[in-house]
Amino acid sequence: MKPFPYLQKANTSFTDREVTKIGDLMKEWDGETIRGVGLIGAHLSKSSISHSGACFAPGTIRKALSGYSTYSVEENIDLANWIIQDLGDISMHITDVIQSQNRIYETVQQLLKEHSSWLPVVLGGDNSITYPSIKGFKEAKGEVGVLQFDAHHDVRNLEDGGPSNGTPFRSLLETKTIKGTNLVQVGIRDFSNSKPYHDYVNKHGVTVYTMKDVRQASMKELMESSLKKLEQSVDSIYVSVDMDVIDQAQAPGCPAIGPGGMDAVDLFEAISYLGEHPMVKGLEIVEVDPTVDFRDMTSRVAAHVILNFLKGKQRGGLTFD
Amino acid sequence: MKPFPYLQKANTSFTDREVTKIGDLMKEWDGETIRGVGLIGAHLSKSSISHSGACFAPGTIRKALSGYSTYSVEENIDLANWIIQDLGDISMHITDVIQSQNRIYETVQQLLKEHSSWLPVVLGGDNSITYPSIKGFKEAKGEVGVLQFDAHHDVRNLEDGGPSNGTPFRSLLETKTIKGTNLVQVGIRDFSNSKPYHDYVNKHGVTVYTMKDVRQASMKELMESSLKKLEQSVDSIYVSVDMDVIDQAQAPGCPAIGPGGMDAVDLFEAISYLGEHPMVKGLEIVEVDPTVDFRDMTSRVAAHVILNFLKGKQRGGLTFD
Amino acid sequence: MKPFPYLQKANTSFTDREVTKIGDLMKEWDGETIRGVGLIGAHLSKSSISHSGACFAPGTIRKALSGYSTYSVEENIDLANWIIQDLGDISMHITDVIQSQNRIYETVQQLLKEHSSWLPVVLGGDNSITYPSIKGFKEAKGEVGVLQFDAHHDVRNLEDGGPSNGTPFRSLLETKTIKGTNLVQVGIRDFSNSKPYHDYVNKHGVTVYTMKDVRQASMKELMESSLKKLEQSVDSIYVSVDMDVIDQAQAPGCPAIGPGGMDAVDLFEAISYLGEHPMVKGLEIVEVDPTVDFRDMTSRVAAHVILNFLKGKQRGGLTFD
Amino acid sequence: MKPFPYLQKANTSFTDREVTKIGDLMKEWDGETIRGVGLIGAHLSKSSISHSGACFAPGTIRKALSGYSTYSVEENIDLANWIIQDLGDISMHITDVIQSQNRIYETVQQLLKEHSSWLPVVLGGDNSITYPSIKGFKEAKGEVGVLQFDAHHDVRNLEDGGPSNGTPFRSLLETKTIKGTNLVQVGIRDFSNSKPYHDYVNKHGVTVYTMKDVRQASMKELMESSLKKLEQSVDSIYVSVDMDVIDQAQAPGCPAIGPGGMDAVDLFEAISYLGEHPMVKGLEIVEVDPTVDFRDMTSRVAAHVILNFLKGKQRGGLTFD
Amino acid sequence: MKPFPYLQKANTSFTDREVTKIGDLMKEWDGETIRGVGLIGAHLSKSSISHSGACFAPGTIRKALSGYSTYSVEENIDLANWIIQDLGDISMHITDVIQSQNRIYETVQQLLKEHSSWLPVVLGGDNSITYPSIKGFKEAKGEVGVLQFDAHHDVRNLEDGGPSNGTPFRSLLETKTIKGTNLVQVGIRDFSNSKPYHDYVNKHGVTVYTMKDVRQASMKELMESSLKKLEQSVDSIYVSVDMDVIDQAQAPGCPAIGPGGMDAVDLFEAISYLGEHPMVKGLEIVEVDPTVDFRDMTSRVAAHVILNFLKGKQRGGLTFD
Amino acid sequence: MKPFPYLQKANTSFTDREVTKIGDLMKEWDGETIRGVGLIGAHLSKSSISHSGACFAPGTIRKALSGYSTYSVEENIDLANWIIQDLGDISMHITDVIQSQNRIYETVQQLLKEHSSWLPVVLGGDNSITYPSIKGFKEAKGEVGVLQFDAHHDVRNLEDGGPSNGTPFRSLLETKTIKGTNLVQVGIRDFSNSKPYHDYVNKHGVTVYTMKDVRQASMKELMESSLKKLEQSVDSIYVSVDMDVIDQAQAPGCPAIGPGGMDAVDLFEAISYLGEHPMVKGLEIVEVDPTVDFRDMTSRVAAHVILNFLKGKQRGGLTFD
Ligand SMILES: [Ca+2]
Ligand SMILES: [Ca+2]
Ligand SMILES: [Ca+2]
Ligand SMILES: [Ca+2]
Ligand SMILES: [Ca+2]
Ligand SMILES: [Ca+2]
Ligand SMILES: [Ca+2]
Ligand SMILES: [Ca+2]
Ligand SMILES: [Ca+2]
Ligand SMILES: [Ca+2]
Ligand SMILES: [Ca+2]
């Protein structure tokens, strides 16, 4: 019997014996082999064009995620057997942004090389982490196809402010880390992108689905045709979710909010569909700024993105038995 | 003529002679016979698992409700002839939660026995009030069927924390106050319920419509088939609305918010459809926490739930002539 | 070369050489001929029935608008050749509301008479500005048809509080500034209008589309039939957008918020459709109160209303070559 | 015995049998003779130069006041025998500010003439109510001396915006309602007043105590010499408290906040000292804007101003036996 | 060398090698002997009369505390040698408030009996924890003297709502856990206490220092005479700090805020003076509600209370060598 | 006569002909000779250890400053003859923090060399701007003495995070830009600095006044003795104000808030005293973060710091005739 039966660790929350929460599956990584999804934080947002607290999102997304049940009642799928390693955060330099980005690259590539069965879920941070993250991913995984959910093309020129949250796909294309024809952009929004940058992605052969396309086709059709194309030409697929692809009413905590965006349920369906595909081996979530959010709503949406990724993976046959 | 023509009661708001507001129909109850809908507050939320200010919702919902017009322009129905008795609040004990719940039970059952034409609209408070409220309802009304709108099953075990806002339907089923086959749960949400509790309600024969079901069928179909089943087996029907069934973007003031929820308009259509049925004789609204809401949005949605209930009742033939 | 290369005007924001923003097209008016859309602020909200900070909306809408790109990626239309004159604000009297309203009338009519090619975009302010604004519009443009997007009829009697934000269409009809048969009200909401006022607009032959109508028909159908009717009977058409027509989840910063409202994308489609029509020669946006908004969301929606108006105009052939 | 022992009026708060609260002493006025302090609301703030929600202050001050105990533990004085009449609010016109101000004048003067033993506590509203209020006070009470606590002189010219919250003492002086030599301004703050207006009050013989004076002398000395002067030359004294006289850290909910202001405790001491004097027969509190306050802090300070006024009056011999 | 040099535990904050923070001294308790100060959380606030989130204060106070430096520059005292055990939180029952209070009593008394060199710092929670906490303290420590900093007497009757945050000293006196003559109340505030309760404490021989006393004497004098008296009659002294003793401008996050309160620096001086005394063996901090605070200001003040207690103890000779 | 009498520039605020505001004195710099005080913004806060929005402070301080009157009623000094040049902001790089700091250095030194009569008022930004700013100041002005108002020493080591807001005085001392004996630190706070850094400044001969010193001496005495010492050993004096020197209740918008800080009025007195001295030739204000402030309170305090600097300069004989 416990000597002090009512003494518990500080900050312990209510436990119901019949409930398995995602938090129960999350373990601080011990350095051993990683199987399945493992979380890693890239809390960099000093690279943002506008003031951003996206550096706090790894914390709020982990917290939101850990509170959800493991059970998908809609599909009768229980994730209770998973182990979700939490690898921790990549440490950021206080005053040297470029070094911080390099640390992301070096850490991701080295980890993926040593842990080939790891399915990274990278928690940004702003969208600038996408370039070092995918660069590291590619070195371990070969030719990469990217499904980018974003209101914006993110191919700004690199001269006007360096490698910021407006430039990651420019960097990826210019350095030939990925080919334009292996990039699919979903959710591109009206009056939120300039014509020169739209022309730029067209010139590189990028597949672009605007919000008008999203409203007119089913998400399943768009994903199906995207995967069909990518599976011919790449070795593995990375899913990048800039949360501002969602409408401002549903994701109020992104730096660049606006109306006319995607419905969260459509995004969830896309993500679980993608997760089911065996070539999809990485996910990142960026541009959640908890300092301007309302009741961590946007982090809760982010958590559901991860949950649907897990559901897709389990549907796709990933097991922990 | 008034001696001081410009002196008015403190806090009087602007009056337009051509507008009848619900507030104009609301009367503090005088102890006489109650006909039709009467409001009663059950402002208990110390019973909540997480910190909750749902105890303030009776006040904010009344305030929101009283400001709306009596006129449904969509259906050309005017409620201007109604009298809505406000019975007041059931007093809560400061430190004894169980006694507070008992007071709800005792007050509801005694009132219903003495005022059989009363259609109670119970304003929570958290979802723990559902057990004493329906227990009281049943003693006066016979076998009860319940239509529960909720993201959650609410059948947690009673050992881990007593009769909280997570347990009301467990209590109702365990005490056989209602039969599982007379319970319909609508809006059950992904990753928000554990498998053991889903199995539990299935075992009890509860009808469950998840959000996936809600997205795939029309609300009218779900309600029609629910009522068809219940009208065979019960004496009266009680509608329980946990406002967290609504999507977090539309009902941001619930303790357990999240994405992937019901659209408010779907709920309104369900409620007015149910209200029209003569066996539907009670309504409760729970889990609105005004202390974390934005501009009383969630209380405004709650007010529209009541308005649609009234509209249904009038459509169903309830008159005050 | 610049003597102090890093010294810039205070408050300069980041500039990307490949991006043309609406702000780049906006010029403080120099008194010369105005072509196309010109903004004018009518920052009056002391006329509101409830406390309103709508007087700040001209500032927040301008700021939101100026940050968007000129490029509609959905329709491959670039507005980069436009010049958008900013005529400034109409000065308001501190203590004399009626004089403030007269200033709006006088300024609008005089400007329109002297600048017949000006397409005014009037930024309220509350809805009381509609009467002086349309009165001025009419004197310059002849018989006027009005497409009013609003949750409310806005035909309150004038005795109970003078010419407020609840009365503009009453004033317009009573003074025969517009005919009831030339008024179309879209988005009228349940329990938000009294029967006497609904009867009043019906008596005057106003076309009314409730939210139920909006949910059941396509926006394009409603606009098509509205324009077909108006183009027979008027000389020019004015579009009045009370932002509270939008659902509270998407436009949380209006004084009179509530559930059951219009989807912003439906409004955008209506506006660009209307903008395309050559007889549509004026637009106003009212009832945005930035002091109660969340992250200027409602001003961002307002900016998209203007953007879609511009897009419609360009689709309709307006050019600046 | 109560038929429903737990049913209570909606919104009833916790009652402790051993505690008498000010709220227990407050009675809605029944039209009978008023003795001692009676509250009256003048909820006008459309007259303000800057956007102000001071119209809500009568409600928040009443609420704060009613929650305090009747007992001054510091001086062992209990107000439990008082009756505090609440006369209600003076109704305001929606669109006619000048008429609203006239209603204040007419109501105050008529009430004071008919109820000579009434000690009015006028709850603004903005500072523009001071002119009509003191004008009414004077007609009933003869020559008036005014002790004004304010960071500002409030003698702006009347041409630039009419009778606003910046002009009340200009109006009082220009109309000779009060003489400059009978006006004492306390708490005038650095860089918050223009030289011409400072010269203006000097020219009129107004006594001015700046914040520097307040820091260097004791409040008791300043009050003593002020009363000594006024009691020679006036029939009755009116105390006007613009809450922005207090430092912004302690009264954060005033429209014109700033550092370098008065300590609340100094104000309380001044007020109870003044209240004790038999010639002091009226008090007003203005410029509290609850919409920008933090947790009604400023209304709580306002309530303590009233409490100290009551304490002073009881110390001065006012009894209800 | 670290295999992944940039990978760190999630949520790691910036570390400066030259800075020792209190957080560096805090260790999760391992069950071994406790020396000196040890923190324990009593996160109960369902016992509060008004809605309170004081249950969250143990978390916010720990967080604030852990960020401060160990070094008192004012007195050149460094606490860097301390070990501060964090015993964790006492688990609370979801629905049984009385059981929760009993758990506090049982845990505190058992711990103190087994660890006589422990100096408990109890983090509330609301003020209801004081009764079980001091009851436990007394069983281990003999006759107890209490220095209570509070705006309120906290001796409400127990009939009207049970053992709430308004009753702890009533319970202590009625059960003779402490004698009235061994209780000193400091900071009792005007209009915040009823006469019957003031009479009650007087009758019990309690020493009362109102805020007027605090303003007129030095804090050192008050503490000196208090200690002089207590050291004659008790075995050990417990310091209870209800944070609402501080003025609302400096401690805005207490449930019962108001003006006219104590300056934080005076409290700090009192606490370090008390801490220096060898008979002072326990400290509690209650009534901090982080859900209504501004930027955790009140938790920061609470942390400084603890820091000054530590400083006093070190000045008093407590060492860890 | 104006063609459109009511048309004014957007965002024009109310003008009173009898009031001269500081904003009326502020002119966008035209490149001509600068006399007296000129504002320059250094909106850098990506260099901060913790997330900071201090980059927005130049905007909010300018706005607060421009709204104050030119007249000091406390000393009968009017600044109405001043011209305050606004030189604008130094542009910051999006991703290269070190380059941003260099731009501050280069701009300040070049400007000061070309405009020797300029009295710079530098608006940060975080405290990291102090190193480049003073380095530039020194190159133009010779040996520099610094009066630093700060709760912190700001001499962190440079290895752990580069040149951040924790290191400016370390950089200044290590590079011998200033001598330790020419540095006076005022307001150093308890438990907010580590012993090694306190030893470091002592070793360098820095004069340190802790908050205890500030409470025990008059501010005038501290300033007098500081100036007496510096005027012997330096060519010019620079005043650096980290706003967190002020108590958190009065300056709630600093990143590192806490209790036990300086009273704003004491700071104002220090600044006007210093401003009067002819050797004091520069002022900077840093660490105001408007994104976490309450109603721009902290920017208002900052504005008063500048106002008192101007008042001191005028008292010291600076004229614009
Ligand atoms: Ca984006
Ligand atoms: Ca992006
Ligand atoms: Ca629920
Ligand atoms: Ca529930
Ligand atoms: Ca409307
Ligand atoms: Ca309207
Ligand atoms: Ca004032
Ligand atoms: Ca005033
Ligand atoms: Ca207390
Ligand atoms: Ca207490
Ligand atoms: Ca500092």
Ligand SMILES: [Ca+2]
């Ligand atoms: Ca500093």
